Amino acid sequence: MDSGSSSEVALEFLPYFRAYKDGRVERFFGTDVVPPSIDSHGGTATKDVQIVQETGLAARIFIPSTIELGQKLPVLVYYHGGGFYMGSPFCATYHNHLASPVAEANIVAVSVAYRLAPEHPVPIGYEDSWVALRWVASHFAGEGSEAWLREHANFQRVFLAGDSMGGNIVHNMAARAGVEGLPGVRLLGICLVHPYFARKETVGTCVADRSWLFSCPTTSGFDDPRINPAEDSRLSRVGCSRVLIFITEKDETRDRGLFYYETLRTSGWGGVVEIVEAKGEEHVFHLFRPNCEKALALLKKLSSFIDQDNA
Template sequence: MSSGSTPPPYEVDECRGVLRVYSDGSVVRSSKPSFDVPVHDDGSVLWKDVEFDPAHGLSLRLYKPAARSPASAKLPVLFYIHGGGFCIGSRGWPNCQNYCFRLASELRAVVVSPDYRLAPENRLPAAIEDGFAAVKWLQAQAESEEPDEWLSRVADYGNVFVSGDSAGGNIAHNLAVRLGARSPELGPVRIRGYVLLAPFFGGTVRSKSEAEGPKDAFLNWELIDRFWRLSIPIGETRDHPLVNPFGPSSPSLEGVDLDPILVVVGGSDLLKDRVEEYATRLKNWRKKIEYVEFEGLQHGFFTIDPNSKHSNELMLIIKRFLAQNSS
């Protein structure tokens, strides 16, 4: 190689074997998910894919129980927004699909699992905007004279809940703030509550659980740092309002009217302190917050082992939350 030639690009970032970023800015994504588990599709839940944002090529996956009792009963709608640090993940990953099967079956609900644009190709706020586009798609279905009958025959548009796992939990929080209590701009769709499963929040000052958490944690500090570095807008810090709800430039949430929020985290999750602070602050401002901590469990325990004792307990908690806040 001559002294004047350009060296080949080299890898500068890698996320769970499915995302690789190179020195020249190029990005390579693997078609294989980072969770190599079988899909447990026993036919008890029906599903299909629908494009909700043609401009960005985004689709969502709909799920509903195959059998309903009574057959004429309408079912609540639950959005499930996947995690992945805003950088990886998909509605089509088997861990996401298996959990949506359980949600639809156990909760007797229609589950809507949308994709969103990923970083670093699409940094924040792209993912938040796509979450908003997904709920607006549901509104369009509710208002349409020619709706998707697969959905409209069973969906109760007056009983909608938004849940999210990790980065999806962050998206759910930002939707709760944007839409406000009773989601007036979505009528006839009415969001009744939000379920934040280990929401992915950050900040420039490390929390105690981030600083002292185990290096071999499923979501360790190195990976947290990488996700934020790749997803935060260029030139911004982890105190960006979409990242840190209580950062120095974040609008105060004290005066914001919010729908009920269920906040869940594992006691050994490096995000635990941030999630607990989030719930505590909102509760002190008299928001309708329920905080549940699973002692000793790590990030994403409910999708990593969806049939564990603790995952079953969480499912019952979510079921109760939906029942208490439905019309």
């Protein structure tokens, strides 16, 4: 292969990611690793677990440092963003992001490290996400391989959350749970932060649309039911009673979050959906400015969403 073709870019999203048509990938975000620690750090303790040894599917688990022996807490399963091709629960950005609600809301969190495209194209990311959720649920009867989940997870108070493409994953997991069931688990609510969705009218010129086509080369396009809620026959069966959506004024995918809100609200689904907009902010601003006023407001809202109707 000549040097010209080997350097041809397939997808570029600087300063975070570049992929070449010869298969090479350069990731500039999510590659750093914060080591887990069972000693309290910022109000939390963490450990890493291997869910499927053969595939490398893994997760990072967080518990509050104030947790007591035998204490049961709500569970938050989190799916990071990054267009299916970057991001990691182990990097500083997502480690710190998950540590905050764990300490704030007094919950157990499981942050899923699904495999990434293009090495592992969609639907692998969705399948890994479902396997991880089923693995969490497998601890409901005091069984399963992970002691922190056996001892501290309240499986009658389970929530899902994710940002950007992770928000899309959250919808797909809740829809699948509504159709297939999630034995032993009561999924109370899901939170989609600046989620990615699409519609048939989408031109497909924004970064998020190009990311989808790159990560899922077998997709039918923007009528794919995994990203187009209007085409998803499972929508009215989303398996929870409450949905919280965050959008931002300056996000190029803002209208996609609104589209999901309106489509879910009129689908026949019997739950309550709420949408909250941050004025003057851009996509996933809270990840990179976690201490700004509106990021702290987002954290408070998420915490109250989890704590609502606590019994």
